[in-house]
Amino acid sequence: MNDYKALYARKKLTADEVAARVENGWLIGMDAAIGQTPAIIDAICRRAESSSLSGVRVQMLLDTYPYAFFADDHLSGRVTGESWFASGGARKALAAGIADYIPNYYRDCPRHIRANYEYDAFCVSVSPMDKHGYFSLGTVSSYSPAMIDKAKHIFVEVNENTPRAVCGTQLHISQIDGLVENTFDLPTLPAPTLDEVSITIGNLIAELIPDGACIQLGIGAIPDAVGMALKSKHDLGIHTEMFTSSMVDLIECGAVNNSRKQIHRGKSVTTFAFGSKAINDYIDDNPAIEILPVDYVNNPEVICQNDNMISINAALEVDLFGQVCAESIGTKIMSGSGGQVDYVRGACQSKGGKSFIAFSSTAKGGTISKIKPVLTPGAVVTTSKNDVDYIVTEYGIAHLRGQTLSSRVSQLIAIAHPDFRDELRFEAKKRGILI
Ligand code: COA
Numbered sequence: 443m444n445d446y447k448a449l450y451a452r453k454k455l456t457a458d459e460v461a462a463r464v465e466n467g468w469l470i471g472m473d474a475a476i477g478q479t480p481a482i483i484d485a486i487c488r489r490a491e492s493s494s495l496s497g498v499r500v501q502m503l504l505d506t507y508p509y510a511f512f513a514d515d516h517l518s519g520r521v522t523g524e525s526w527f528a529s530g531g532a533r534k535a536l537a538a539g540i541a542d543y544i545p546n547y548y549r550d551c552p553r554h555i556r557a558n559y560e561y562d563a564f565c566v567s568v569s570p571m572d573k574h575g576y577f578s579l580g581t582v583s584s585y586s587p588a589m590i591d592k593a594k595h596i597f598v599e600v601n602e603n604t605p606r607a608v609c610g611t612q613l614h615i616s617q618i619d620g621l622v623e624n625t626f627d628l629p630t631l632p633a634p635t636l637d638e639v640s641i642t643i644g645n646l647i648a649e650l651i652p653d654g655a656c657i658q659l660g661i662g663a664i665p666d667a668v669g670m671a672l673k674s675k676h677d678l679g680i681h682t683e684m685f686t687s688s689m690v691d692l693i694e695c696g697a698v699n700n701s702r703k704q705i706h707r708g709k710s711v712t713t714f715a716f717g718s719k720a721i722n723d724y725i726d727d728n729p730a731i732e733i734l735p736v737d738y739v740n741n742p743e744v745i746c747q748n749d750n751m752i753s754i755n756a757a758l759e760v761d762l763f764g765q766v767c768a769e770s771i772g773t774k775i776m777s778g779s780g781g782q783v784d785y786v787r788g789a790c791q792s793k794g795g796k797s798f799i800a801f802s803s804t805a806k807g808g809t810i811s812k813i814k815p816v817l818t819p820g821a822v823v824t825t826s827k828n829d830v831d832y833i834v835t836e837y838g839i840a841h842l843r844g845q846t847l848s849s850r851v852s853q854l855i856a857i858a859h860p861d862f863r864d865e866l867r868f869e870a871k872k873r874g875i876l877i
Contacts, residue, residue: 446575446615455620460597461485463620467497468562471555471589474527475716477582479565479599480507481624487511490520501544501559503527503551503584503778504716506629515540526551526585527778528769536775548683548713548781549740552588564593568613569604575615580604581685581715581725583611583733595619603628605726609709610733631717633687634663636670639802642836644671647754647798650832650839651675654702656748656792658682658785659689660755661777664800668754672697679703681748683740683781685715685731690724705747706732713739740781745788751795753785757824758801760833761817762851762870764842766799766825773820786829790843797831798839803859811862813854815869833857851876 460482464470470486472478487510489495496519503526505512511521512531515538524542525532535541546554566586568577577598579586590596590611596618602625634640644667651657651672656679659665669688672678679700680689689710692698700708709729713736715721725731738744745751757768758776769777782799789797801812813835817823831843833854840853851870855863870876 446571449575449615450571450621453615453618453621455622457481457485457622457624458489460620460622461489463595464489464495464498465562466495468499469559470498470500470563470565471559471561471593472500472502472565473582473584473586473589474503474714475506475582476604476628477566477579477584477586477714478502478506479567479597481599481622482565482597483507483509487517487521490517496520498522499524501526505530505532511535512541525778527780528775529777533776543775543778545778547779547783548736549784550737551585552735552737555585555588555592559592561589561593563595563597564589565597565599566613567601567604568598569606570600570602571615572606576612577615578604578606578608579611579613580607581722581733584713584736586611587735590617597622599624601625601628603722605722607725607731607733608727608729609731611735628722630719633718634666636663636667639836640664640667641671643800643802643834644668646839647800647834648672648675650796651752652750652794653677655679655750655752656681656703658751658753658789659686660684660782661780662756664756665754668800677702679748680710680712681706681739681745681751682712683714683736683785685710685712685721687717687721690718690720693724703748705744711739740784742784742788742791745785746791746795749793749795751789751792753789753797755782755785755799756801757799757812759812759814759817759821760799760854761814762854762866762875763827763847764830764833764850764854765817765823765827766830767817767821768824769822770820772818779824782824783829786825786831790829790831798834799825799830799832800834803835803837803857808859808861811858811866813858813862813866815866847875848877
């Protein structure tokens with residue numbers, strides 16, 4: 443232990459000292475959410491503002507802190523953000539033309555990282571060092587192992603509030619070039635507002651989820667509402683991309699015990715977690731949750747090994763073929779694909795599995811139907827017509843997979859908001875896709 447303590451002391455730096463080591467043209471990688479290192483990135487941005495540092499690129503997914511290079515163009519050419527997901531600050535910066543984005547299926551990120559990128563530095567937030575010299579990467583594994591393999595330097599921020607995930611990625615003090623102590627309260631996500639529409643949708647989906655099912659919940663209020671509606675179920679399991687607050691509730695109320703999973707029985711499996719403080723408290727020192735790399739967790743061939751795999755994700759609009767757009771409003775990028783397609787495919791290949799794409803029937807105060815004759819020009823197709831399974835609104839459930847085009851059209855019109863059904867029917871008849 444003494445040797446590790448001495449090594450720790452020798453590697454201790456300030457964020458400004460880490461920033462001072464960054465050279466022109468460096469590519470810096472970070473993983474998702476609270477795995478990121480705000481102090482180091484802020485120091486790099488400050489240095490770029492006051493020196494000739496230029497051409498630095500910073501990659502991350504789900505940017506969680508207010509990075510200066512996403513705020514406006516004053517760091518243009520000096521530090522540029524590249525997002526693997528295009529949410530938050532990255533979404534706004536993309537709209538302003540000052541950031542870049544790497545389209546992907548989340549499961550493929552480690553493969554892209556290994557094939558396409560050489561990182562000068564990988565930066566990650568970690569829990570305090572244990573007596574064996576290891577730091578836990580806390581709530582995130584995702585593509586960290588791939589970036590660790592491809593990085594010339596590794597810098598960590600040690601935050602005493604980062605939970606120690608016993609079944610997650612670890613870094614040893616000997617692998618680290620520098621560490622910055624930076625303890626602060628980890629950010630949380632506000633609890634989604636569960637309105638009447640979300641609750642109705644949650645209850646509709648819950649009726650089709652049997653006891654013993656294994657669940658994945660995506661981002662947003664509706665997946666969360668489904669989580670809330672599952673509290674009366676028994677023996678549920680969790681195999682998911684993002685471990686959410688409602689999952690902790692399901693574990694604590696006894697609905698989830700992972701007892702009927704075919705793989706990782708007795709354990710919840712995720713690739714990262716983000717939400718409430720309760721999530722971090724649950725993960726800390728808990729062998730009942732495994733935080734594993736995304737190329738394993740999100741691989742449809744892994745996902746489908748659990749029977750009755752149920753995936754629930756959101757969308758922005760759907761056309762009458764059942765093409766799902768979950769990433770853009772017309773040409774405006776709203777997010778990446780994340781793991782939506784990974785879980786649609788994995789759930790559909792699972793014995794008894796089902797995939798649900800759920801959303802309120804309208805947007806903007808009821809003025810826009812999310813079920814459209816054709817997608818808005820520029821809309822990005824996330825889930826294709828060949829992969830889509832169930833579509834759900836507050837008006838009901840459409841089962842599209844394997845169905846004729848005409849059946850899809852009539853089912854989708856039946857779950858559209860009543861104010862838009864005549865128009866949808868008229869457009870479908872005009873195109874000859876409703877017989
Ligand atoms: N036309 C115009 N505006 C629309 C719209 C439409 N068809 N659908 C939604 N909007 C607007 C909403 O009004 C809202 O606007 P506001 O921010 O001004 O209130 C905004 O777009 C977001 O819509 P909302 O329904 O609240 O979306 P969400 O926060 O639940 O997120 C996704 C939805 C699709 C962006 C989110 O699920 C996502 O990131 N998906 C990525 C793919 C995925 O599912 N990955 C798996 C989990 S990581």
